[in-house]
Each structure stands twice: as structure tokens, then as C-alpha cells.
Ligand SMILES: [Zn+2]
Ligand SMILES: [Zn+2]
């Protein structure tokens with residue numbers, strides 16, 4: 001590549017953070033070597049010598065950046081190590097360089113990953129403690145535009161259950177997760193009928209694909225479903241949560257994408273920002289898939305990019321799997337096209353009332369079982385996103401059992417005076433009752449993040 005000195009069509013920012021000092025255990029699949037080979041490959045290919053590709057150092061996310069998104073139990077310090085704060089900070093740096101117009105696109109190649117971290121965090125689940133891409137979006141909304149309309153397209157092989165949870169009631173964020181069917185892979189969720197809360201119906205879209213889906217199947221989903229949806233939603237910002245564990249060589253999953261497929265997928269989605277997620281085929285896939293995404297984002301030619309064992313037949317889709325994919329696309333399209341009716345039905349039944357959902361959330365890495373009840377105000381005032389009350393009990397299932405109970409009050413950025421007032425009173429009430437170990441207030445309107453601790 002150096003010989004003809006290519007120029008990137010899109011100015012591309014790269015933020016690289018391999019977190020050399022953080023791993024769950026030394027031989028865990030989510031470890032530092034994940035990015036070492038990729039970094040070597042990028043240098044070898046001379047990508048950093050290309051005119052228009054720049055590398056930026058990640059900044060450190062602050063505690064406030066985290067508290068804007070998460071209720072960390074017991075607190076941010078305990079759950080977010082310096083590595084986590086740099087990983088999230090790397091995503092913020094990407095957003096900053098993009099919004100300041102320094103680059104046209106940016107890719108945060110950071111770990112630890114984030115898309116399995118829910119709003120409430122008792123510990124690590126699915127290798128994630130804090131949600132890098134949500135922290136990035138909330139940073140942008142706080143510093144630039146509170147009404148920013150965002151699309152997430154999560155192409156990691158696992159369902160992006162954490163990001164889905166954080167934005168489940170937010171009508172300004174369209175969260176699309178494409179993943180291997182939850183009946184065959186962790187975390188076991190992400191079905192088409194998970195559509196978002198009453199005020200945000202069909203702003204959560206799940207596309208569970210059968211094991212063995214290849215480039216052809218993925219690109220069908222992009223062309224037939226996702227691109228038309230993006231055209232209608234008209235987002236200000238497109239974010240690709242770029243997991244690479246659906247590569248055919250990945251040891252944890254059963255999908256069949258090639259590096260060419262990744263590049264082509266990214267080219268068609270045309271995201272402004274990409275944030276790395278999973279990908280555990282460290283030597284055989286990651287250097288090629290990451291390179292493919294980088295070339296596509298920079299608008300450079302990727303047609304010669306091939307794994308050593310690549311064969312064109314890998315990209316093709318068998319007809320049985322293709323039929324299943326087409327059925328799923330039809331279902332999701334139905335929900336999307338009927339979204340206005342779905343929302344008005346919800347408002348008819350619970351308008352100006354409360355909606356509740358109860359869940360059990362398991363933390364596979366830290367072995368914690370959480371019981372959570374979410375109570376969401378569905379407000380009739382136009383553009384008011386209501387408020388959310390959360391009660392959660394985390395049981396740490398170690399040698400000695402430890403139970404931690406919390407209550408949290410969430411006031412979203414776009415909220416009417418009355419909904420804000422009621423939520424503030426609820427926070428005071430929880431503190432006075434003294435029933436919980438911790439009570440939290442997350443008030444995004446005036447950036448007020450409080451925690452009350454029972455003595
Ligand atoms: Zn996904
Ligand atoms: Zn994954």
C-alpha cells in the first residue's frame with residue numbers, strides 16, 4: 001500500500017486502547033492480545049501512513065460521564081477500573097473528533113467492551129462493566145445536542161442486551177441489534193418481539209439470525225431491512241457497535257462472516273462512529289476484520305483483503321438458512337411499519353399512567369443474580385419522556401451470599417416540569433423510608449447524580 005500512497009476518501013480517526021493491564025483472567029477469551037495482533041497488522045499495512053487516517057490518544061472518562069448512564073452499585077469507583085474509564089474515554093474521544101469536524105468518521109478500537117452492561121450495574125456480565133457507546137452518546141447529548149437522534153447498529157454476534165436496556169424507553173434512539181439467535185447463544189435474549197417500552201415501541205429492533213448466517217445473509221438484512229429503516233428514521237448519527245465474533249473462525253459463536261463481509265457491511269451501513277465489541281478469534285480473524293472495517297470507513301479499496309484460508313464459497317448462503325432470514329426480516333419490517341399504531345395502542349391503555357416490567361438478570365462473569373422491577377411513567381405531554389423508578393436486589397452467589405438492595409430514580413433529559421417534580425419527590429421518599437442499602441438519583445436535566453447510603 002505504501003508504494004502508491006493512497007489518500008483516504010473520508011478522514012478517519014482511530015482511537016486505540018488494548019488495555020494491557022486488564023483481563024478477567026490471563027487465559028480468558030476477552031484478553032489484551034485481542035488488539036495486539038490488530039495493531040501489528042495496521043502498522044504492517046501502513047495504514048497509519050495513509051493521508052487522512054489519524055491516530056488519537058484516548059482520554060479518561062470521568063465518574064460523571066459514567067453516572068450519566070449507569071447506576072453503579074455500590075459506586076462508579078468500585079466497578080470502573082482505570083482501564084474501563086480509558087475504554088469509555090476512547091469512545092468519547094472518537095465522538096469529540098467527529099463532532100468537532102476534525103475527522104469525517106472515527107473508530108474506537110478499545111477494550112474492555114460495553115454492550116452487555118445494563119443501566120443498573122452490580123458487576124461484570126458478558127465481559128462488560130460499563131457501556132462505552134452509551135457513555136459516548138450521552139456525552140454528545142450533554143455537550144452538543146440533547147435532541148440528537150441516534151441509530152445504533154450492533155453487529156456483534158451476541159445480543160446487545162445492555163445497550164437495549166439503557167435505551168428501551170428512549171424514542172430518540174433506534175437500537176438495532178443483529179445477532180445469533182438467542183436460543184443458541186449467550187445471553188439468550190434479543191427476540192423480534194422485544195420492541196421497547198410504550199413510548200418507544202419499535203425503537204428497539206432485534207434481528208436474531210440462525211447459526212451459519214454468512215455474508216450473503218447479513219447483506220440481505222442490511223439492504224432489505226436496515227437501509228430502508230435508516231432512510232425513514234433520518235438519524236443525526238449512525239453508530240456501529242462493531243463486534244467481530246460472527247467471523248467464521250470465532251471460537252465462541254457459530255456464524256460465518258468473512259473479512260470481506262465485514263468491510264462490505266460497514267461500507268453499506270456507512271456509520272459515522274464505530275465502537276469495538278467482541279471478537280475472539282484473535283489471530284485468524286481480528287487483524288483482517290478490523291482492517292476491513294478501517295478500509296471501508298476510510299473509503300479505501302478493500303477488495304484484496306482476504307484471510308489466508310478464504311474461499312468465495314464461504315460468503316454464499318444456503319437456501320434453507322436464507323428462507324429463515326427472509327422470514328425474520330418480514331417480521332421486523334412489520335413491527336417497524338406499524339410503529340405508530342403500536343405506540344398509540346400503548347398510550348390508549350396506559351397513557352398518563354405507569355408501565356412496569358420485572359426481570360431477572362444474571363451476571364455470568366461475576367456470578368450475581370439480580371431481581372429488578374422497573375416502573376416507567378408514560379406521559380401524555382408532548383416530547384416528555386416521563387421518568388423511571390427502579391428497584392433492584394443483587395445477590396452475590398459466592399461462598400458467602402451477599403445481598404444488596406437499591407432504589408433508583410431516573411429523570412431523562414427531555415421531561416416535563418411535572419414529571420421531574422414527581423420524580424424528585426420519589427427520590428426523597430426512598431431516602432426517608434430507609435428500606436434500601438443505596439438510593440440513587442440520575443437527573444440528566446441538570447446533571448445531578450446523587451447517592452444516599454443507609455448508615
Ligand atoms: Zn449484536
Ligand atoms: Zn459478542
Ligand SMILES: [Zn+2]
Nearest residue numbers: 379384416419
Ligand atoms: Zn411528563
